[in-house]
Amino acid sequence: QVQLVESGGGLVQAGGSLRLSCAASGRTFTVYAMGWFRQAPGKERDFVALIRWSAGITDYADSVKGRFTISRDNAKNTVYLQMNSLKAEDTAVYYCAAVRGWTSGIRTPSEYDYWGQGTQVTVSS
Numbered sequence: 001q002v003q004l005v006e007s008g009g010g011l012v013q014a015g016g017s018l019r020l021s022c023a024a025s026g027r028t029f030t031v032y033a034m035g036w037f038r039q040a041p042g043k044e045r046d047f048v049a050l051i052r053w054s055a056g057i058t059d060y061a062d063s064v065k066g067r068f069t070i071s072r073d074n075a076k077n078t079v080y081l082q083m084n085s086l087k088a089e090d091t092a093v094y095y096c097a098a099v100r101g102w103t104s105g106i107r108t109p110s111e112y113d114y115w116g117q118g119t120q121v122t123v124s125s
Contacts, residue, residue: 001026002027002028002031002098003024003025003026004022004023004024004097004098004115004116005025005117006021006022006094006095006096006116006117006119007020007021007022008021009094009121010121011124012086012121012123012124013123014086014088014125016086017085018083019080019081019082019083020036020080020083020094020121021078021080022079022080022081023076023077024078025077028077031053031098031100032053033051033052033099033106034051034072034079034097034099035049035050035097036048036050036081036094036095036096036097037095037097037109038090038092038093038094038095039092039118040092043092045109046061047107047108048060048081048094049068049070050106051070053072053074058070059106061107064090067084068081068082068083070082083121086123087123088125091123092120093121094118094119094121095115095116097109097112097113097114097116098112098113098114099113100113
């Protein structure tokens with residue numbers, strides 16, 4: 001099992017920045033990639049970004065490309081999501097997730113094995 005704990009959400013004005021953290025514990029050596037997803041009220045959970053744990057290769061949703069940066073600290077078993085130039089439409093609960101192996105649907109929430117509890121990000125316009 002892998003446990004994930006997110007932190008860093010909050011309220012920020014449009015154009016501002018926030019950094020989310022996701023600390024992993026447990027059998028972290030089984031993790032292939034970690035991702036960030038978000039879910040706004042009444043909407044489905046959407047892919048935001050992912051990072052392949054060993055290789056450090058990243059992938060982003062088009063809606064956040066150029067504004068968000070995902071990174072990792074292997075020593076701390078922690079993944080970060082730096083969010084800049086935030087917009088009102090970025091408002092959502094942000095979830096950290098981990099997947100144990102490569103999958104062609106690696107952007108799909110249902111492919112992920114472990115989830116954090118979520119952290120609220122609210123961007124005021």
